[in-house]
Amino acid sequence: xxxxxxxxxxxxxxxxxxxxxxxxxxxxxxxxxxxxxxxxxxxxxxxxxxxxxxxxxxxxxxxxxxxxxxxxxxxxxxxxxxxxxxxxxxxxxxxxxxxxxxxxxxxxxxxxxxxxxxxxxxxxxxxxxxxxxxxxxxxxxxxxxxxxxxxxxxxxxxxxxxxxxxxxxxxxxxxxxxxxxxxxxxxxxxxxxxxxxxxxxxxxxxxxxxxxxxxxxxxxxxxxxxxxxxxxxxxxxxxxxxxxxxxxxx
Amino acid sequence: xxxxxxxxxxxxxxxxxxxxxxxxxxxxxxxxxxxxxxxxxxxxxxxxxxxxxxxxxxxxxxxxxxxxxxxxxxxxxxxxxxxxxxxxxxxxxxxxxxxxxxxxxxxxxxxxxxxxxxxxxxxxxxxxxxxxxxxxxxxxxxxxxxxxxxxxxxxxxxxxxxxxxxxxxxxxxxxxxxxxxxxxxxxxxxxxxxxxxxxxxxxxxxxxxxxxxxxxxxxxxxxxxxxxxxxxxxxxxxxxxxxxxxxxxxxxxxxxxxxxxxxxxxxxxxxxxxxxxxxxxxxxxxxxxxxxxxxxxxxxxxxxxxxxxxxxxxxxxxxxxxxxxxxxxxxxxxx
Numbered sequence: 001x002x003x004x005x006x007x008x009x010x011x012x013x014x015x016x017x018x019x020x021x022x023x024x025x026x027x028x029x030x031x032x033x034x035x036x037x038x039x040x041x042x043x044x045x046x047x048x049x050x051x052x053x054x055x056x057x058x059x060x061x062x063x064x065x066x067x068x069x070x071x072x073x074x075x076x077x078x079x080x081x082x083x084x085x086x087x088x089x090x091x092x093x094x095x096x097x098x099x100x101x102x103x104x105x106x107x108x109x110x111x112x113x114x115x116x117x118x119x120x121x122x123x124x125x126x127x128x129x130x131x132x133x134x135x136x137x138x139x140x141x142x143x144x145x146x147x148x149x150x151x152x153x154x155x156x157x158x159x160x161x162x163x164x165x166x167x168x169x170x171x172x173x174x175x176x177x178x179x180x181x182x183x184x185x186x187x188x189x190x191x192x193x194x195x196x197x198x199x200x201x202x203x204x205x206x207x208x209x210x211x212x213x214x215x216x217x218x219x220x221x222x223x224x225x226x227x228x229x230x231x232x233x234x235x236x237x238x239x240x241x242x243x244x245x246x247x248x249x250x
Numbered sequence: 251x252x253x254x255x256x257x258x259x260x261x262x263x264x265x266x267x268x269x270x271x272x273x274x275x276x277x278x279x280x281x282x283x284x285x286x287x288x289x290x291x292x293x294x295x296x297x298x299x300x301x302x303x304x305x306x307x308x309x310x311x312x313x314x315x316x317x318x319x320x321x322x323x324x325x326x327x328x329x330x331x332x333x334x335x336x337x338x339x340x341x342x343x344x345x346x347x348x349x350x351x352x353x354x355x356x357x358x359x360x361x362x363x364x365x366x367x368x369x370x371x372x373x374x375x376x377x378x379x380x381x382x383x384x385x386x387x388x389x390x391x392x393x394x395x396x397x398x399x400x401x402x403x404x405x406x407x408x409x410x411x412x413x414x415x416x417x418x419x420x421x422x423x424x425x426x427x428x429x430x431x432x433x434x435x436x437x438x439x440x441x442x443x444x445x446x447x448x449x450x451x452x453x454x455x456x457x458x459x460x461x462x463x464x465x466x467x468x469x470x471x472x473x474x475x476x477x478x479x480x481x482x483x484x485x486x487x488x489x490x491x492x493x494x495x496x497x498x499x500x501x502x503x504x505x506x507x508x509x510x511x512x513x514x515x516x517x518x519x520x521x522x523x524x525x526x527x528x529x530x531x532x533x534x535x536x537x538x539x540x541x542x543x544x545x546x547x548x549x550x551x552x553x554x555x556x557x558x559x560x561x562x563x564x565x566x567x568x569x570x571x572x573x574x575x576x577x578x579x580x581x582x583x584x585x
Contacts, residue, residue: 030468060291061284064442096281111439118403119439126439133471217548221511224503225471228493231500232468235295240287 015046015084022078023054029127030067031230032134035075038230039237042093051087052079057094059236065097066123069114072105094240133222135188135202138181140219143199145174153212161185162194251577252325252532252561260536260558261573263362263565264329264528266428266463266488266520269316269353270345272309281398282339293525296492301527311524313353321360324521324528327562327580328571330362332392332428338399351386359580362569364390364428367419369411370399376418383422389569390426391419396442403438407451416455426568427451428486430463443469445476452480459568461518464489465508474511484568485512487560488520494534499541505552506544514556518565532561 023044024036035041035056043055054075058068072090079088090105092098097115104114112119146156149169165182169175186192190204197206207215252260272286290308303311311319320326331353336344343349347365354361365382367375382388396404405412407429416427431443445466452460465485466473477483485508493501508517519535521528540552566573 060288061281062288066438066440066442096284115438118437120437121439123439126441129441217510220547221471221474221507224507225467225469228470228500228504229468231493231497232295235496236288236291239291239294 012046015050016044018082019044019046019052019054019079019085022082023075026071026074026078027134028067028233029070029130029134030064031226031233032130032137033230035071038233040071042241049086050084051089052085053089053091054079055091055093057092057237057241059233059240061094061096063095065095065101065115066111066126068092068095068097069101069104069111070123070127072101076105131184132188132202133226135184136219137223137226138177138184139189139199140216140223142177142181143216143219145171145177149174153216154209156199157197157207157209157212159198160194161192161196161198164198165194251327252536254536254554258554260325261562261566261577262325262327262519262528262532263562263569263571264320264324264326264521264523265461265486265518265565266332267316267320267329267523268332268334268345268525269313269350270310270334270524271342271349272340272344274309276340276342278339278341282336285336285339285344289525292489292492296496297526298495298530301530303524308524313356316353316523317357317360319527319529320521320523321357324523325532326360326521326528327577328360328362329523330364330390330428330520330565330569332364333366334392334394334397335366335368336394336397338397347382347386347388354386359576359583362390364388364392364426365424366392366394367415368393368397368399369405369409369415370402372411376415379415379418380422383424389424390428391424392428392430394430395447396431404442407447412447412451413454416451416458420455420458424458425570426459426461428461428463431466431469441469445469445472448473448483449476449480452476452483456482458482459484461486461568463520465504465512465517470504470507474507477512477516484516484518484564486518486520488522488525491519491521491531491535492526494538495530498538501538502541502544505538506540506548506550509540509550509552509556510548514552514559515564517560518568519561535561 020036023041024034026035027033028035028038040056040058041054042057043053045053047053072092076088076090079085092101100114111123112121143156164178188202189200190196200206252262254260272282277283286309290305293308294302320329331350333347333350334344335346350363354363363386365386365388367379371378395406429448431445445462448460448462459482461484462473463486465487467489473485477485490504521531536557545551
């Protein structure tokens with residue numbers, strides 16, 4: 001069998017992949033999982049002018065409009081970074097606030113402009129609350145993995161960032177957890193630098209080896225909640241729409 | 251009554267059931283249609299295949315099916331009927347206290363009837379609450395803080411009118427406040443599922459018990475933290491317990507967290523019928539054992555004694571039910 005390349009399709013697939021990779025960097029802030037992994041993207045098209053058309057949907061008609069707005073905005077910004085894209089049109093479907101959200105995102109409004117009189121301020125505070133939870137979850141997953149590798153709590157409390165970076169492991173999952181943690185460690189946990197502690201509380205306090213187990217319990221609570229929610233969202237999304245359509249081009 | 255393979259009898263109070271009418275003719279608008287569709291999606295997502303209902307039956311199953319599913323096949327000895335008015339979505343309401351009262355009339359030894367209030371009714375609603383207590387002798391209320399009402403998309407328990415209602419409820423002899431945290435509380439830029447207002451209310455009203463539906467999900471972590479500090483905060487297991495079939499590992503992780511932070515004395519089994527059926531929920535829950543790795547990590551266990559408390563004894567305590575005499579009444583009346 002001869003595999004005849006089809007140039008227009010190849011180009012199209014290449015562009016779609018670029019867009020898809022941008023979308024994959026956008027997280028559901030509540031779940032700390034990407035919108036592509038969650039199956040939220042329902043349609044992705046690129047028209048002849050290179051305008052990108054994206055439709056997304058959520059597990060319920062009632063999903064929190066603030067998070068929906070954040071995701072729609074983040075998706076638009078992520079895809080607009082591609083130099084060849086003149087415009088991104090994002091549409092949320094089957095949602096009780098779809099109209100206000102779509103309108104707001106198209107016009108580049110802030111959340112409080114999109115929902116006049118229903119907000120007190122913008123979404124920064126909300127985003128920070130959940131980003132802080134993401135810090136705790138990612139830290140817990142990484143600490144758990146390091147303990148499985150053989151590190152003791154007392155060692156982990158004193159580990160420096162450059163020492164964490166230097167750990168060599170063939171486990172792909174470990175590298176992924178580490179890079180995801182270090183990304184959010186730059187935002188929380190106090191000053192960031194080679195000689196700073198890798199594992200601190202979200203407010204930047206050192207963890208003593210005596211309180212390590214207790215500290216880890218607190219983190220675990222956050223992680224279990226989030227994993228439960230992500231599972232619930234996936235299950236209900238599947239009930240609502242059936243098996244996820246393959247929008248990706250992989 | 252559930253009987254173990256050793257013949258031990260487990261008394262069951264199902265802390266959260268509904269008898270609703272969501273047929274198209276009762277739907278007021280698109281929200282009524284979407285609301286029941288959303289419930290149906292939850293039903294389909296987590297039920298074992300042989301328990302799946304088609305949309306028509308799910309919209310209205312009726313009192314006879316309820317009796318059969320809960321008390322004949324489902325091991326429930328008693329069930330707490332929680333109202334959800336939703337009058338902005340349904341012409342006659344989704345399920346009101348008055349409608350549920352007919353069910354209790356039919357099965358007085360089986361049904362615990364709860365009422366409801368909405369602080370946005372202000373003065374008028376305080377009279378309605380008093381009326382509910384005088385007419386039906388309710389000991390609990392179900393609050394749905396996310397219920398839409400005109401332009402309002404919900405309220406918080408820390409609002410001044412909420413406090414007046416809780417104060418009134420306490421004076422009227424109501425003991426149990428079941429709270430559902432829902433997705434659309436204003437202002438919209440805040441976390442709609444935030445459970446912090448329960449912390450405030452539980453501190454201000456130490457004589458009331460606050461049963462947080464769905465153990466605070468999707469904010470289980472914050473709920474656990476509040477429950478550690480407030481001895482009058484309980485967790486209702488509706489929704490959470492349905493994971494025991496479709497996602498047993500997540501159910502196990504969640505139970506380990508709940509047992510660690512909240513403890514077996516403050517958790518209440520609930521089916522959320524008709525979303526899920528107690529028969530399979532209870533069978534799977536009784537079969538369930540906490541995996542060893544989680545036990546080792548958290549230091550907690552789920553023993554038969556713990557299951558007994560969660561399935562019935564904790565709720566019996568909250569509602570002042572003497573198990574032995576209640577069982578005798580049920581057997582004598584068989585209804």
